[in-house]
């Protein structure tokens with residue numbers, strides 16, 4: 001139902017207009033800021049629901065940080081953030097969508113040889129957004145081939161309601177269905193390269209990575225029909241595109257840039273959680289023995305996680321010991337240690353470990369979630385609440401936080417606070433209807449006093465106001 005809804009939004013976007021400030025381009029008149037926000041909410045809602053979208057707080061935080069760095073390189077975006085989500089798919093792809101949303105395949109993260117290479121593809125996608133390429137395409141379609149567009153949108157709608165895809169709204173097939181309806185032109189690609197290069201440069205990445213990544217994609221494409229094509233299909237790399245970028249690079253001095261350790265650790269964690277643990281273990285052991293991996297520390301890190309997955313605690317500990325000196329350098333290494341303690345049932349040590357880790361890396365999401373889970377599972381409800389409430393004052397838009405708070409209040413027998421927090425959980429997961437439902441339940445809770453009810457009624461009004469606002473946007 002939701003998926004059909006999105007297709008309808010895309011359809012309606014052809015016909016209606018205009019809240020965006022006039023920036024002198026006719027493309028601004030086709031999709032309003034409100035329409036884009038509605039599409040954005042719908043897309044992010046689907047991404048949250050999809051089992052193929054990665055939910056790992058550390059990997060998502062890394063992508064968010066990388067995205068923020070790039071946005072600082074693009075002055076247009078300071079106030080209006082772009083959201084990224086990661087899809088577990090080994091094909092190399094990334095795609096910008098309406099609503100300032102970018103999907104990134106895990107295959108792209110693997111294929112990039114450096115952080116700058118990954119950043120170069122993201123910068124290119126961000127440029128498609130800042131240059132408003134999708135609204136421009138929609139505008140062109142609505143002028144020239146409205147009937148064809150309509151047919152295309154309905155084809156998209158049918159593809160979207162395919163029951164096999166029902167539980168995986170963000171699966172590649174659908175993403176590319178959207179993509180193929182909204183193909184970028186050669187001019188769009190060149191413009192995204194030019195603007196992307198500027199973004200990359202301003203945010204301190206190595207601009208040469210742009211060309212090195214495209215070159216290796218092109219090479220990969222020549223030799224295999226498997227891994228490379230999806231990105232190449234949606235963003236064809238032509239010779240004149242490459243020479244255009246090379247021309248620009250001749251004017252830029254060489255820049256040496258060292259990757260953040262997290263880049264290697266993110267790839268290592270993805271690798272450790274993919275496929276069969278024993279296959280990962282034997283591959284990583286070979287890499288370490290032959291020193292054939294790109295980063296030995298990251299290989300030990302991945303091997304520790306792979307052993308943990310395979311239930312081999314002793315070996316996992318041995319692998320961790322190889323990199324334990326990095327605990328003060330990188331928060332992901334501390335989280336690995338926490339996972340070791342958790343799997344070994346060392347509850348007291350785990351609490352101490354998390355508290356120490358939070359001193360070194362304050363407000364690190366994975367630690368907050370981990371420590372809260374620990375408190376909840378050992379029935380230390382008051383401690384869980386204190387931790388979560390303190391964190392809420394710093395990170396008030398985090399859906400997971402409200403889910404944990406709801407669990408804590410439920411364990412405490414507080415119905416009103418359970419529903420109130422569940423409402424916020426759904427709200428920040430872009431499910432406004434369920435948020436309203438839960439706030440309604442909060443109002444009706446037997447333990448809600450007069451002031452609680454008044455506050456909940458006020459919040460319910462706000463949520464219902466938003467629902468009405470979005471329902472009226474077509």
Ligand SMILES: [Zn+2]
Pocket residue numbers: 124128184188189192234235
């Ligand atoms: Zn492109």
